[in-house]
Amino acid sequence: MIRAYDPADWPEVWAVLEPVFRAGETFPHDPAIGSDAARQAWVETAAATFVATDTNGAIVATYYLRPNQPCLGAHVANAGYVVAEAARGRGVGHALCRHSQEEALRRGFTAMQFNLVVATNAAGVAAWTSNGFRSIGRLPGAFRHPRLGEVDALVMFKTLA
């Protein structure tokens, strides 16, 4: 089940996000980021945040949606997705990505763009590709991976409407 984020969800959402931010392998945020700054980035500066819950109602994944640019570029959405490690490999990320595209269309966005898809994040690249996104270009060394050093990042794009 995917539903809109409620402020009371934050502790559970943070528990999903924290290990991913701490690992620093897929999002550019400071791996030492605190709960408040993470909420600022994931919820407060987003147009909308959603959560996916399991059959017990526990939050297992989350995504945000926002305009990628101001006014004259605001028809292109940006989104970010995190699935809790224990819930991976079950299609949750695909479900979030499909949901985000429908939600984006409903809100009047006509395209979606990911600005910094870490090239070493093979699962992410495969998931967005199978959802119809294509890499429009490669940014050389644009991401400082904690284990691998400077790695390339892809800009991925999909026209929705």
Place this chain on the structure above:
Amino acid sequence: MIRAYDPADWPEVWAVLEPVFRAGETFPHDPAIGSDAARQAWVETAAATFVATDTNGAIVATYYLRPNQPCLGAHVANAGYVVAEAARGRGVGHALCRHSQEEALRRGFTAMQFNLVVATNAAGVAAWTSNGFRSIGRLPGAFRHPRLGEVDALVMFKTLA
């Protein structure tokens, strides 16, 4: 002469920016943007802002510099440049671009990226290309041009160090 922005410069900087933002052909900001929101975008959310002055000390151009992404992507700078219409065609944009690259290196950035170079902005694309930037990809219809409708935008990138 290119020097650091001083808060007392704002009225002159806004006079340079305003016609460009109003035209809406090169920056994504709302063409109806007000002075306060423009200062927020050009000065307050930047790491640094610079101005170019003519021989009388009047401000004829300006640029901002900032990290393009948070922490793990913060080694890539982003910049934006505006030259007053009356000062165009005299190499001021090139001088700003060269200055911004030196300033970026001085501040520890190792690359520079432009996220939304409007493809119909031929003068801009030519200027950044001649400064060593290359288009790493094309975003279909990512900019709503007030006269031309949805036009493509380029992502341009240069490794500095």
